[in-house]
Amino acid sequence: MDIKSCELMARHTFTRTGGAADLFVQPTTFEEVQQIVTAAKQLHLPITTLGYGTNVIVRDSGIRGIVMNMNKLDHIQVDNTIITAQSGASIIQVSRLARDHHLSGLEFACGIPGSVGGALMMNAGAYGGEVSFVLKEATVLDSSGQLLVLDHTQFNFSYRSSIFEQQHYTVLEAVFELQKAELTAIQSKMDENTMLREQKQPLEYPSCGSVFKRPPNMFAGKLISDSGLMGTRIGGAEVSTKHAGFIVNVDQATSTDYLQLIEHVKQTVWNNYQVRLETEVKIIGDLRDDSLQQ
Template sequence: MDKLNIYKLFNEHIKLGKVLLDEPMKKHTYFKIGGPADVMVLPGNIEEITKAIRICKENNIDYYLVGNGTNLLVTDKGIRGVVIKVEKNLSDIKVEGTKIIAQAGSLLSVVSKAALNHSLTGLEFASGIPGTLGGAIAMNAGAYGPEMKDVVTKVRCIDREGNIKEYTNEEMNFSYRHSRVQEESLLVVEVELQLEKGNYEEIKKYMDELTEKRTTKQPLHLPSAGSTFKRPEGDYASRLIDVAGLKGLRYGDAQVSDKHCGFIVNLGEATSEEVLHLISVVQKTVKDKFGIELEPEVKIIGER
């Protein structure tokens, strides 16, 4: 089925959300990089998400599930098929005692603020992590030690067949930057977090300290996908890249940040190919010098 017919098909079924044709992915990633998606669907609720997935399955249409694109690098040729984007339309947050029940499109920073407003401690580490709660669960996001797995009790997901399933913390198979979501290409729709009662001023002070640490050490003023590489066992990717002499290395408008070597940043009009070239140079140099294979943390999708 060609993209125009796919577009028409989804317009017949998606009423609360939006359907976009040839949508530039650079508008939907923090990297500000990426060619067009044939069709992008912005579902209005959980029912429309399941409907969109089933339409793709029934018509053998390739599809990709994305949040707000914080750790995404889309290729310059873009994405063939359908992108189902879950963000603002699924952002309800409820606080029940020491529990927070939030939809997957909620920004992690907003969920953390809700915890602060109710004097709940345990989520401070996530206050400065960009992206949605769903994306944070998918990759078991963490910072300065704690990870999402430390506070999650239940996760509701939609599987590849469009069925809603619920998993406990143990069933999520959390590990470093990994979860069951990645294993089975699930889509997170709602998360239950268990926090503890704390002191508002102490929680706010800690969050402010972490914010200060991020803003002074990370290149937040430039587009990127966050940490480009996963942390190798017993070391840090940023340290290895720095010692290898790659700080500030530039190819086109892609650059190994001269502020934090763990980030590859977009200086203006960087292409996916430029970023991928830098990733390969960094990987080869670090492997040659230290015998360590750096694994990308950034998710790369699209036609190559």
């Protein structure tokens, strides 16, 4: 188990922003995860679980208590049509391994730059697929450190939400049930998804991915674009000129830059269309030093 104090979260987020965590811990076994969760409860310390940091903004004031990073728990196993992956494994790597074993169902994930645990939390999806379609079973810890094994009747999936997020579970392992298919068909779908992603998304800059949830029967990106906000900057954060649903770090942005720009976008869209945009990205960390009280 690796333990660091005052670890800068900008080193662990895709936006390349975020203040320091009091304690930054990287467990290497499920037993160590259980020990950390149990100790945090006994010591009354808040605990934040982090994967690849792709869909989060950590406030500049950092995170109090313990940040538990799961990236060293990354084992993946294939058994016939079943893939079992630890929570710190890359969901992209899982999708590629599925392809290599002629298994279909995870093609949508070939370009999602996050961990398995994060994908379960957010019911990650793209291009017509999502985690809820293929997840069979999950092993988690509850906030007291108790081990639970959940099946598909308990996941409570909805758009960018799940029982794992709602109950603040720590995901240890996921079991995906896939289907045999022709390799050429799987690769063709992944190639198509990759092409669409590269054409539409500003992959050349650090970002947290899609910032806002899709409003009912609308697209957040179109509302933002139609509001004339593409290219709008606050500090080093900019509404992407390639995809209005993304905010990119173009010049040493801070998390406060991001948060102020998010609020500006939300207010402008509300003023123009009376639509309240909700953030898909998770905003975490201590409020004490921020100019914005989220």
